[in-house]
Amino acid sequence: DQNAKQILWINGRLATCDPKHTAPYGAILGHAIHTKGSIILAIIPQTDIVSIMNENVEVRDLNGAWVTPGFIDSHTHLVYGGNRAQEWEKRLNGVPYEQIAAEGGGIVSTVKATRELSLEDLVAQSSKRLEALIAEGVTTVEIKSGYGLNLEDELKQLTAAKQLSESYPVEVASTCLSAHAVPPEFKGRTDEYIDEVVNTIIPACAKAGLCEAVDVFCESVGFSREQCRRVFECAKAHGLKVKGHVEQLTNQHGAELVAEYKGLSCDHIEYLDEAGVKAMAESGTVAVLSPGAYYFLRETQKPPIDTLRAHGVNLAVATDLNPGTSPSASIRMAMNMACVLFGLTPEESVFGVTRNAAKALGRGETHGMLKEGYVADLLIWNVDHPSQLAYSVGTVGELKARVYRGVDNSAKPVASYPGF
Numbered sequence: 001d002q003n004a005k006q007i008l009w010i011n012g013r014l015a016t017c018d019p020k021h022t023a024p025y026g027a028i029l030g031h032a033i034h035t036k037g038s039i040i041l042a043i044i045p046q047t048d049i050v051s052i053m054n055e056n057v058e059v060r061d062l063n064g065a066w067v068t069p070g071f072i073d074s075h076t077h078l079v080y081g082g083n084r085a086q087e088w089e090k091r092l093n094g095v096p097y098e099q100i101a102a103e104g105g106g107i108v109s110t111v112k113a114t115r116e117l118s119l120e121d122l123v124a125q126s127s128k129r130l131e132a133l134i135a136e137g138v139t140t141v142e143i144k145s146g147y148g149l150n151l152e153d154e155l156k157q158l159t160a161a162k163q164l165s166e167s168y169p170v171e172v173a174s175t176c177l178s179a180h181a182v183p184p185e186f187k188g189r190t191d192e193y194i195d196e197v198v199n200t201i202i203p204a205c206a207k208a209g210l211c212e213a214v215d216v217f218c219e220s221v222g223f224s225r226e227q228c229r230r231v232f233e234c235a236k237a238h239g240l241k242v243k244g245h246v247e248q249l250t251n252q253h254g255a256e257l258v259a260e261y262k263g264l265s266c267d268h269i270e271y272l273d274e275a276g277v278k279a280m281a282e283s284g285t286v287a288v289l290s291p292g293a294y295y296f297l298r299e300t301q302k303p304p305i306d307t308l309r310a311h312g313v314n315l316a317v318a319t320d321l322n323p324g325t326s327p328s329a330s331i332r333m334a335m336n337m338a339c340v341l342f343g344l345t346p347e348e349s350v351f352g353v354t355r356n357a358a359k360a361l362g363r364g365e366t367h368g369m370l371k372e373g374y375v376a377d378l379l380i381w382n383v384d385h386p387s388q389l390a391y392s393v394g395t396v397g398e399l400k401a402r403v404y405r406g407v408d409n410s411a412k413p414v415a416s417y418p419g420f
């Protein structure tokens with residue numbers, strides 16, 4: 001659009017997250033960001049800005065503030081009904097899992113709550129969680145189905161995700177996770193439920209254009225590799241990308257299956273072995289870490305971070321926002337936990353919610369870096385150094401402005417940073 005608004009964002013310290021810049025965080029100083037409409041047109045030396053100044057270019061003085069790409073949460077289940085606080089309370093009072101499950105707890109109880117909600121109420125309840133992510137700087141978020149577990153309610157969940165993307169300044173990457181759990185009506189008939197998933201649910205969600213990827217829960221308490229393979233074959237037949245919750249509680253070698261299908265990402269991966277890491281490295285599959293679930297479940301087995309680093313697998317960090325294992329709508333908390341619990345460096349944690357999260361969503365060429373031709377999603381920070389983005393949690397006012405597709409739509413008035 002020739003008439004799109006042009007803005008020159010000057011005097012910022014740019015944590016570009018672009019590997020072409022070798023400094024930590026891809027940091028470059030003395031450069032300005034030139035945006036036109038929703039795209040970064042160029043990153044130019046401040047000494048050259050006179051050459052592009054004209055009445056069509058608005059100047060925004062960042063007064064030395066750090067700038068990062070918009071944050072990307074590459075794994076959430078944020079569309080759901082109800083909550084699971086009371087079963088969590090029972091667990092902490094020593095009630096065994098089996099008894100909670102027998103009483104209808106677990107994923108099935110969220111399925112029931114989600115099925116009972118109208119689309120409007122599902123959107124209303126979920127919007128609060130999305131607003132929390134937006135307030136911390138999330139500009140692109142992945143949202144899964146997986147609490148409907150029948151055609152009508154899986155479509156309802158994905159429609160809710162679409163409506164949220166139309167109601168907020170955020171991009172939503174929708175994923176069909178019908179292979180999340182066996183619904184009550186198929187109890188004891190898992191293969192028949194997978195028939196329903198591959199013959200009815202995924203085709204309908206794909207046809208409706210309501211999902212771009214398919215996810216599975218490949219686990220001893222979830223679906224077997226062969227059942228997941230059927231789901232991936234169906235995804236492939238419908239032109240959808242694949243990913244998987246794999247090696248979260250045991251090693252089912254789900255990572256190798258995801259890699260075989262050139263999957264976008266393997267998620268959780270606490271029990272991933274070197275064979276799985278090698279397969280991911282060869283297929284370019286991203287490791288999506290969910291420290292929130294590890295923390296909330298009080299797990300002890302950590303993902304093989306050193307092996308993943310040694311084989312050059314990209315590490316993403318996500319909230320895994322869901323009512324059962326990670327009810328935390330904070331990307332900054334996930335960044336902090338990735339460092340404290342899994343040993344990532346603050347720089348790896350920032351890359352984990354920018355360029356690597358973009359790759360996990362198949363958006364590595366357009367999102368997740370301050371780079372020419374990329375989306376103009378910018379976060380303007382009131383911090384002294386980018387390491388603070390993983391270091392502190394909950395500090396009010398650190399996010400001075402959130403720019404989505406070139407427009408400053410900060411959820412709150414910009415903090416009183418002198419001159420900004």
Ligand SMILES: O=C(O)CC[C@@H]1NC(=O)NC1=O
Nearest residue numbers: 107217245293322323324325
């Ligand atoms: O408990 C829930 O509601 C979802 C749990 C969540 N789903 C999955 O496949 N792994 C998880 O941690």
Ligand SMILES: [Fe+3]
Nearest residue numbers: 077245320322
């Ligand atoms: Fe998950």
